[in-house]
Structures are given as C-alpha cells and as structure tokens.
Amino acid sequence: MSRCDGFNAGLLCAHGIHYFPRLGSTNDQARRLAEDGAPGGTVVLADAQSAGRGRRGRAWHSPPGKGLYFSLLLRPPEMSPPAAAPLTLAAAAAAARKLRQSTGVPVAVKWPNDLLVGAKKLGGILTEARCNERALLYIVLGMGLNVNHRAEDFPPELRGSATSLYLERGIAFERIALLLDLLEDLRRSVELFFQEGFAPFLPLWKELSATLGREVRLAGGGAGKAVDLDADGALLVEDEQGRRRRLTCGEIVS
Numbered sequence: 001m002s003r004c005d006g007f008n009a010g011l012l013c014a015h016g017i018h019y020f021p022r023l024g025s026t027n028d029q030a031r032r033l034a035e036d037g038a039p040g041g042t043v044v045l046a047d048a049q050s051a052g053r054g055r056r057g058r059a060w061h062s063p064p065g066k067g068l069y070f071s072l073l074l075r076p077p078e079m080s081p082p083a084a085a086p087l088t089l090a091a092a093a094a095a096a097r098k099l100r101q102s103t104g105v106p107v108a109v110k111w112p113n114d115l116l117v118g119a120k121k122l123g124g125i126l127t128e129a130r131c132n133e134r135a136l137l138y139i140v141l142g143m144g145l146n147v148n149h150r151a152e153d154f155p156p157e158l159r160g161s162a163t164s165l166y167l168e169r170g171i172a173f174e175r176i177a178l179l180l181d182l183l184e185d186l187r188r189s190v191e192l193f194f195q196e197g198f199a200p201f202l203p204l205w206k207e208l209s210a211t212l213g214r215e216v217r218l219a220g221g222g223a224g225k226a227v228d229l230d231a232d233g234a235l236l237v238e239d240e241q242g243r244r245r246r247l248t249c250g251e252i253v254s
C-alpha cells in the first residue's frame with residue numbers, strides 16, 4: 001500500500017474514497033463526478049485544497065497534512081429543495097455528536113453550519129445542490145475539519161478565532177480513522193434525514209447548540225436573542241421589543 005501525504009491512499013481506495021493529494025475544492029470535484037453520473041455515497045477527499053470554499057464566498061484554509069477536507073455526493077429521493085434545506089443542520093449535529101464520542105472534545109453547533117469549541121471554529125459544512133424545476137438532482141455536502149493544526153498552521157488572522165482537535169486535546173489524531181468514523185455516522189444520518197426529515201435531529205441540535213439563548217448579531221444588520229429553532233431549521237431571533245424574526249438563511253456574526 002502506498003502512503004501519500006500522511007494519508008494511506010490504498011486504504012482510502014479500498015473504502016471507495018476518491019483521494020487526491022491536492023485539489024482546488026473537493027466540492028467542485030464531487031460536482032464534476034456527479035455530472036459524470038457518479039452514484040450517491042461517492043466521497044472525495046483531499047489532503048490539501050488550493051481553493052477550498054466556505055459559505056458566503058469565504059476561503060477555507062486547507063493546508064496539507066493537517067485537516068480533513070471532504071465532500072459526500074448525495075442523490076436524494078424525490079425531495080423539494082426547501083425540504084432538504086435543514087440537511088446542513090442535521091449533518092452538523094450528527095458530526096458534533098460523533099466528534100464528541102470519538103475525541104472527547106466538546107464540539108457544539110452554531111447556526112447554520114459551524115462546528116465550534118467554545119467560541120472558536122473547529123469546522124464547517126458547505127452544502128451545494130443542483131436541482132431542476134421540481135426536484136433536487138444531487139447534493140454535495142462538503143466538510144472541513146481542523147484536526148492536527150498547531151497555532152502556527154493557521155494564518156495570523158485566524159489564530160484568534162480558529163481551533164483544532166489537536167489544540168483542544170494536546171494529542172494528534174489519526175485522520176483516516178476519524179474520517180471513516182465520521183463518514184459511517186454521516187451516511188446513516190443522511191439516510192435518516194431523507195426518510196424522516198429534520199425532526200429526529202431537532203432535539204440533538206438544540207442539545208449541542210452554541211447559538212440558542214445567546215445574543216446574536218445578524219450578518220445583514222440587526223441583533224437579538226436566539227430563542228428557538230423551528231421544526232424546519234429556521235432560527236427564531238427575538239429583539240428587545242419582543243418581536244420575533246424567523247431566519248431561514250443567512251448568518252449570525254457573533
């Protein structure tokens with residue numbers, strides 16, 4: 001078996017994972033595979049990304065030998081785009097639970113797509129979809145996780161706001177073992193989501209939430225207290241006058 005950039009490429013291949021030492025973005029590669037007819041469940045993993053993306057056009061810092069950067073291609077059964085919208089929240093809650101179990105790090109979820117430890121960002125999810133007039137054709141669920149990053153592995157502007165499993169526990173983690181563990185759980189969770197929607201994940205998301213009960217500033221302006229999460233994943237934010245807003249997309253900045 002060949003070893004490549006710290007990843008055991010042969011082992012990854014045996015698990016059907018499309019592994020690349022370096023890619024622009026695993027989400028882009030997964031999209032290309034989807035357009036070529038790849039089946040649901042296909043996984044693309046890169047040791048490093050030169051154009052890793054986060055939400056809202058941000059870059060996802062993806063140095064080699066440190067993190068997990070992967071995308072899971074999903075082909076949902078008949079499902080409307082609005083019904084699939086809370087998939088990111090469900091995946092984040094499932095990943096946080098799994099990471100807690102396998103690393104002991106108290107990972108929490110920040111609405112809508114962040115994995116946090118305390119106030120620092122450990123990971124994030126970028127979900128992209130292609131649909132026709134009626135239904136979703138496929139979804140690419142991309143996850144970036146800071147695993148063995150030391151402080152100096154982050155650019156200076158991220159050092160105050162980012163963390164890694166290594167920084168939290170003081171030990172390095174075997175990335176393949178972590179990935180296989182996460183993928184097994186994620187696949188099961190996605191199946192459950194496609195069958196039963198967000199309902200089975202709502203209590204878990206609330207339990208692991210770093211958002212509910214906090215004062216939040218909204219990216220588009222305005223502020224309030226995050227008071228609840230709706231059954232469809234919308235965040236309920238209440239201002240000082242007691243007026244409630246339902247956020248279905250967007251971002252909170254603090």
Ligand code: BTN
Nearest residue numbers: 025052053054055124125142144
């Ligand atoms: C975010 O926090 O805004 C989401 C970050 C998602 C990053 C991952 S890394 C693997 C996949 N490929 C990408 O280009 N982005 C996602």
